[in-house]
Amino acid sequence: MTILKEIERVVGEKGLIIGEDVLNRKAGIWIDEGIYADAIVRPKDTNELSQILSICNKFDQEVIPHGGLTGLAEGAITRKGQIAISSERMTLIEEVDEVGRTISVQAGVPLEKVQEEAEKYNLMLPVDLGARGSCTIGGNISTNAGGNMVIKYGMMRDSVLGLEAVLADGQIVSSMNQMLKNNSGYDLKQLFIGTEGTLGFITRAVLRLREKPSSINTALVGLNSFEHVIKFLKHMDKGLGGNLSAYEVMWKNFYEVVTASKSNHTPPLPLSSSYYVIVETMGADQEKDSVLFEKLLETALESNIIQDAVVPHSESERAKLWSIRDDVEQHYQSGPVKMFDVSMPVSYMERYVEEVNKNFAANWNEYKCVVFGHVGDGNLHIIGGVGSDDKKATKLMETCIYDPLKSIKGAISAEHGIGLEKKDYLEISRSEIEINLMRTLKKALDPNSILNPGKVFD
């Protein structure tokens, strides 16, 4: 194959994986299948990548960008005839500006490595998610990753100051801005954030670091109505003056399963509440912040906004509380399930969950519909299970969950992206004109449609 020869001339033997070695690699950390692709190309820097894309563009060769393969929306799935380009050899941490509080990295650096590097300077990258050890900065940016601190620090987009990406034709767009403020022309990096590798291949980034908070306060709280969940959110956010960093809600059926006897968790609060919230703050003065935090919990108790609260008294107790929220796997024990990621204005949430339950009940006598999520950000996760994971059942479940979003202008993806998985439903959240404008951008930047084609939209 001429094209692979040309590519090998650029990246050398080390940079090219072909044959069985391709299929022997897993298509994703949650996927059992191997990678279907004609080759995996592993450039070591931007220049090599630029040459590769230029060759692929000449040959109309479809390419799929690969980061840590931890995505949840089939955004990096390849098939025969396509070439995967992996950032796995682009793992350089180039610079930390301690004064300007920025870090410049190549796209293949795992999130956790950046977190650790920032830590050395007593700084913090305020983006964190479960796959931190495997996911890459390039992947985090191209999917605009969310996570647990969005309410205080925003999504990945908000931590990107500068970006470098290679266009389909090999042109290097280097916008490695280090400033918080730069209104010198169009903010081109926005083209590559959250567009899932369809408009360019991200090669480097400048990320904003923050001062590391020196105080953390956490509580698990029980509430008896969703109205109180909303009231308590406002009560805490108002009272904390910007320090609220997590507001994670578990519906009763989530809490019940995770704290059941067969799990490893002892329920820190009894099962008498309808909702359970992990609320957490980050600040600068442990003593004063704790006093304020506990005062706010007390007033919430006194005014019956919350029923009960437990405050951990050590880091290990805190970890135990969080492990309840994080132990999503408990819901995977009995039969096949599928996890959903939607968002909507908070005021619609209760009604939405009721409607989803109604839809499930209309289709199945027995079903699982477990709800939890980053309610402070309007983001719900739903674990749906109907006893089968065949295509028909999955499709029907998707309809039950996505359809009610239409009338309330909700989003079929809050933080996971669209990929292949959700593209059939994109029109629930976006108008035809919007999707056409996406196509216009795609056509302008990648006229031969070689970059991750068929992802997000057709």
Add this chain to the structure above:
Amino acid sequence: MTILKEIERVVGEKGLIIGEDVLNRKAGIWIDEGIYADAIVRPKDTNELSQILSICNKFDQEVIPHGGLTGLAEGAITRKGQIAISSERMTLIEEVDEVGRTISVQAGVPLEKVQEEAEKYNLMLPVDLGARGSCTIGGNISTNAGGNMVIKYGMMRDSVLGLEAVLADGQIVSSMNQMLKNNSGYDLKQLFIGTEGTLGFITRAVLRLREKPSSINTALVGLNSFEHVIKFLKHMDKGLGGNLSAYEVMWKNFYEVVTASKSNHTPPLPLSSSYYVIVETMGADQEKDSVLFEKLLETALESNIIQDAVVPHSESERAKLWSIRDDVEQHYQSGPVKMFDVSMPVSYMERYVEEVNKNFAANWNEYKCVVFGHVGDGNLHIIGGVGSDDKKATKLMETCIYDPLKSIKGAISAEHGIGLEKKDYLEISRSEIEINLMRTLKKALDPNSILNPGKVFD
């Protein structure tokens, strides 16, 4: 003229200003000249605007979007043959979602009106700037306005959740998202934020509101080196855990002029320092926040990071401190001056200001080079004066200020934008490939180049 007849059919007599009435309107609130344009069109809503643009596109008619005309970079300057389209009749506040903490408005609503509306719900739009009474939300978004709270809350971009814009051909792109998190396809609103009306005409927006802080702490501080200015910034930002909301630095020559005897300001601190900083925090507990704030000032004094500090004891005393920073006009008293708006990593600032002074000194025996700015955001303002405001002198002054930015990857515009004023210098901050990519976007979205043509780049 056929086109104006067609437009009148859409907007009615009330919606169209022609003849002398056009020139009788001022081209900007800081400009003495009138508006040169064939007409000012005043649609009352998105649908009218859509029809107008569709007509203009058919006729290849250039149109210039007009908001409050408070811009500082000649982004809304019109000339004969062009038509201005003003948002002045699109001033509806459509909805406040108190629970979701969002406000939906038409683009012509003045910033101050949104601030006042938010206030009614004890909420806050965290964007504020001097022209608040005249500038419009549409203008704030299309220039990605900055202001005094960027260090805590980000720029206008960070407060925009949803957006509606009309494309050059009249298509309405409605992305009125109300959620903090939405990864359902490309984030199209980014195309219209900070692109100065060259890619679309913004018609409506959903803005994110925040809980109004209930505590404010302010101090004016004197420091004797720029190294200490940097150290103090870190000291406060670290110590305050995310509550630092302003870090405004005045170089000595700024402070000296503003507090001189002929001004109305008594110097709150003696003239013995080299730099003066207004530092301000916003939090939720006045008593505790004040204790922490004053403790941080004390430790800074003890460790000689700062020389002196004054803390206001009433709102009027606080206003007096700020009035020193805000009284930029004092520098306009003796001869013509020009204000610049640049940004760079903080660690380069001292050297940069030295170099600008050297450049001035090499060209003029006497000159004014007064520096102040939002140092916490990397943003400096420079007031340059060389005794003349003719084109040659202005050009030379621009070169003195912009050229040194090139090697340090600084920005020729931090918050004011490019407009006509700075487009000749855009290549100092952006590469040819970047500017070409801007042109690609322009061509894809506005193939006939009717929307604010010639602004930002040619």
